[in-house]
Amino acid sequence: VSDFKGFFTSHYFHPIGMDADETVSLNVDVFIDTEGQIDMTVRRQSLISSSLQCIILRGWTIPRLNYRGAPMLFNYVWLRDHCRSASSFNTATNQRNVDTGSIDLSIRPVRTNLQGDNLILTWPDGHTTEYSLAWLFENSYEKQKQTPVQRRILWNADVYNKAHVQPAKWEKFMETDDELKKFLRNYLLYGIAFVDEVPNTVEATEAVTQRASLIRETTYGKMWCFTSDFSRGDTAYSQLALDRHTDTSYFHEPCGIQVFHCLKHEGTGGRTLLVDGFYAAEQLRQKSPENFELLARVPIRHEYIENTDSHKNHITAIGPVLQAYPWNNEVYMMRYNNYDRSVMNTVPPDAVQRWYVAHRELTAELRRPENELWVKLTPGKVIFIDNWRVLHGRESFTGLRQLCGCYLTRDDVLSTARCLGLEGLS
Ligand SMILES: C[N+](C)(C)CCCC[C@H](N)C(=O)O
Ligand SMILES: O=C(O)CCC(=O)C(=O)O
Ligand SMILES: [Fe+2]
Structure with missing residues (x-):
């Protein structure tokens, strides 16, 4: 015994x-x-x-x-x-x-x-x-x-920069499984990956994404293009800065991957901010496990309400900020979007203060300057972001800035990776 x-x-x-x-x-x-x-x-x-x-x-x-x-x-x-x-x-x-x-x-x-x-x-x-x-x-x-369900390398800006992760190249990426495999390995390990030298069009951007997965259609469309024209009721369609966040926190299954391609920018600013949410979550877990637990247990609501002549949407979902597997405590999803976080009425009164304390502590980790990776997206450079892990944001900007991209279904990216025999994924 x-x-x-x-x-x-x-x-x-x-x-x-x-x-x-x-x-x-x-x-x-x-x-x-x-x-x-x-x-x-x-x-x-x-x-x-x-x-x-x-x-x-x-x-x-x-x-x-x-x-x-x-x-x-x-x-x-x-x-x-x-x-x-x-x-x-x-x-x-x-x-x-x-x-x-x-x-x-x-x-x-x-x-x-x-x-x-x-x-x-x-x-x-x-x-x-x-x-x-x-x-x-x-x-x-x-x-x-x-066994980790998904092996990963947690990063801050220094760790990521020192790793010298090589971007995939369009032609090789489209033609060889080796390049796709290398790209997916990076994507799985770091939660971000780039393809360079992509033709400066929506069609080429779409083709790149379809090498890896299926496009997830949402209220924004299948492939979307956006600029600061307020065509939709969301701050993304302005020139304002956006603090770090994950997208579609108002879906019960937030979109797995976000793809951006900046087709044009004639102006200043507009850099993209990336933060490894899992790195911040691990820091929080080490420093105050009880706050980590709280954010993993307390379900909160996010929402997307749009009421314009051309678009009517009222989407809402309930889920905790952090989600971890119970058998190995591996974090697999972070939902963090302070813009889209809705009225908080799913938290019992005696836990509200504790939730804000825990949320503040996570926010402090996410905001550490050393955790911020800033990149300027330029025409030809397509970025894939693991939207369950890596937060994105942007600097305010001037001038005409056009981005295109799409969301991808997570399960199909993982399926592609498994079919290519990638390790560190169960
Ligand atoms: C990416 N695209 C511009 C199409 C949509 C942006 C959605 C923004 C929303 N607040 C969210 O975080 O989900
Ligand atoms: O404009 C950008 O760089 C990103 C805006 C954003 O957060 C989004 O579209 O989801
Ligand atoms: Fe976003």
């Missing part, structure tokens, strides 16, 4: 409906049979609410699966459900055939054999399931916990 002490404390009793500062006492009954299989029942008593909450994890099994020195725990229903035999899984479509709804929830194999590196389970109906330990390890919770 001492083998599993670390496992119990680190894996199970943290995320399940508990507050971070809640203390609980656990009552664990463990039954280990002669084959080394485990059944355990966990009851937990919350000391804060003094109510008895009961969590029963039944049927956890370890048919002595020690792989690379680490114990793996699997559940019998899981092991039946993930069977890769021909009748259980269609390898042509990569889809499950097993009817999970028909698996007996207290299923146990009648025989468990470990032959070399293969685990063979015989189920009560005679069906057999065979797993290689390597497959089980690759697909285990333990492995998932150790």
Whole structure:
């Protein structure tokens, strides 16, 4: 049992409906049979609410699966459900055939054999399931916990500049998968990537984006072009400076990628500001984990209201400023747009002050001058920005400035990257 002490404390009793500062006492009954299989029942008593909450994890099994020195725990229903035999899984479509709804929830194999590196389970109906330990390890919770969903390099201006990340070049980018792959690697690691020498047109900009993903049509159109003409009810369509922000925070799924191409600027100012939101979030987590937690837990509303003769929109979405995966605490989305943040009425009165404190602390990190990367977008230079991670803004400007671009669907960029065999992405 001492083998599993670390496992119990680190894996199970943290995320399940508990507050971070809640203390609980656990009552664990463990039954280990002669084959080394485990059944355990966990009851937990919350000391804060003094109510008895009961969590029963039944049927956890370890048919002595020690792989690379680490114990793996699997559940019998899981092991039946993930069977890769021909009748259980269609390898042509990569889809499950097993009817999970028909698996007996207290299923146990009648025989468990470990032959070399293969685990063979015989189920009560005679069906057999065979797993290689390597497959089980690759697909285990333990492995998932150790592996970032998306490997990244957090940056401030200095880190980014010193990395000397090379922009992709239009011709090579359009013609070779190698150049696209290099570009996507940079994009995934840093949350920004450039393609240079792109013809100075909307059509070429569109072609560049379609190498990587699908365009996400929004109320602004598919490919959009904008200038300071107030054609839409939003500050982007002015000459004013814009503080760092992520776009479309008012969507339940904010746009994954934003693409900009400055087709023309005859005037001064107008530089683009970029800030790595995940770097700031990690700084916040290190300095005050409780403020990080608060921003990750409290849902707030953003909105886009436009009421002009030509455009009527009322879009609103609710979500926290930070979103992190519960099993490894990896931040995967930041929603930060103080312009579009709506009335805050989703926060209980006693948490409002704490939320503003936490938000201020994040804002202070985001505003550190050393975290600001300033670039002047020029005709030919197309930038891709991970809109779930990197904040953008702009300096005020004079003169005629025309930008075109679009939003891209995030899942399709990631799919392109996986299909090209890019690592650091699960
Ligand atoms: C990019 N484009 C100019 C088309 C739209 C700008 C949208 C601006 C909006 N406040 C937001 O942050 O989502
Ligand atoms: O004008 C710019 O450089 C960017 C404006 C902006 O934030 C946007 O269009 O989303
Ligand atoms: Fe924006």
